Amino acid sequence: MESLTFSKLSYFQFHALSATVTLSFFCISIPSLAARLEPQSRSNVDFVKTSCKVTMYPEICYQTLSAYASTIQTSPRELANAALSVSLNCAQSTSKQELKLSKEHGLNPGEAGAITDCVETMRDSVDELHQSMAAMKDLKGPDFEMKISNIQTWVSAALTNEDTCMDGIEAKAMNGKIRDTIRSNIARVDQLTSNALAFINRLSY
Numbered sequence: 033m034e035s036l037t038f039s040k041l042s043y044f045q046f047h048a049l050s051a052t053v054t055l056s057f058f059c060i061s062i063p064s065l066a067a068r069l070e071p072q073s074r075s076n077v078d079f080v081k082t083s084c085k086v087t088m089y090p091e092i093c094y095q096t097l098s099a100y101a102s103t104i105q106t107s108p109r110e111l112a113n114a115a116l117s118v119s120l121n122c123a124q125s126t127s128k129q130e131l132k133l134s135k136e137h138g139l140n141p142g143e144a145g146a147i148t149d150c151v152e153t154m155r156d157s158v159d160e161l162h163q164s165m166a167a168m169k170d171l172k173g174p175d176f177e178m179k180i181s182n183i184q185t186w187v188s189a190a191l192t193n194e195d196t197c198m199d200g201i202e203a204k205a206m207n208g209k210i211r212d213t214i215r216s217n218i219a220r221v222d223q224l225t226s227n228a229l230a231f232i233n234r235l236s237y
Contacts, residue, residue, distance in 0.1 A: 076101040083111055087230045089223040096224065112231035113168050116187070119224040120161040123190070126217045127154040133213070146204040150197040150214060154221075157193040160186040161225070164232075171235075180236045187229045194222045 080101050084093035096118045097104070097111070104110040134147040164186045171179055201214050 073102065073105075076105050079106045080104060080111065083108075083231070084227070086234075087227040089227055092220070092223050093227045108231065108234060109168075109171070112228065112235055113165075115224070115228035115231050116161065116165055116168060119190075119221065119228045120158065120165055122224050123154065123158045123161055123194075123221045126221050127151065127158050129217060130154055130214065133210070139210075140206075142204045143206040143210055146200050146206060147210075147214065149200050150218070153193040153197045153200075154218075157190040157221070157225075160190040160193070164190075177236065180232070183232055184229070184236070187225060187232060191222065191225050191229065194218055194225060198222070 077098055080097050081094055084090040084097065087093045093115070097114055100114045104114055130147060130151045134144065134151055139147070164183045167179055167183050167186075173179075198215065198218050201211055201218070
C-alpha cells in the first residue's frame with residue numbers, strides 16, 4: 033500500500049488535520065508556564081483528582097486542571113474558576129480555528145454554510161463564558177445565589193451553542209475529514225465546559 037503523501041491530500045484536508053493536532057495539544061496543554069513552575073502539593077493535586085471524578089469527563093478534567101493545583105489548593109471556588117478559564121481558552125482557540133476553516137478554498141456551499149453557522153454559535157459560546165468568568169470574580173455579597181444562577185445560565189447556554197454547532201455539522205453532507213476535524217474540536221470544548229458547569233453547580237449547594 034502506498035504511503036499517504038501531501039500530494040494525495042487536498043490543501044484543505046492537510047490543514048484541517050494539522051489544525052486538529054494543534055488544537056488538541058493546546059486544549060490539553062493550556063496551563064501557563066507560571067502554573068507549571070509552581071510546586072504542586074500532593075494534597076492539592078489529590079483534591080483536583082478527587083474532584084474531577086464527579087464530572088462526566090474526569091480524564092480531561094485532571095489533564096487540564098492538575099497543573100493549577102497550587103492555585104486551586106482545596107478551594108471549590110478556585111476549582112470552578114480554573115475549569116471555567118480552561119474552557120474559555122479552548123473555546124476561543126476553537127472559534128478562531130473554525131473561522132479559519134470557513135475561509136478555506138474548496139468548500140461546497142453546504143460545508144461553508146455549516147461551518148459559518150458553527151462560527152457564529154461558537155462566538156456566542158465564547159461571549160457567554162466571558163460573562164461567566166467576569167461574574168466569578170465577584171461572588172461575594174447577599175446576592176450570591178443570584179450571581180451563581182446567572183453563571184449557571186450562561187455556561188449552560190454555552191454548552192447548548194456547542195451542541196448546536198455539533199448538530200449542524202452532523203446534519204450536513206460534508207467531507208469526512210472536515211466533519212471529523214470540527215467534531216473533534218467542538219467535542220473537546222463541550223467536555224471542558226461540561227466539567228466547568230459541574231463544579232459551578234456544586235458551589236450552589
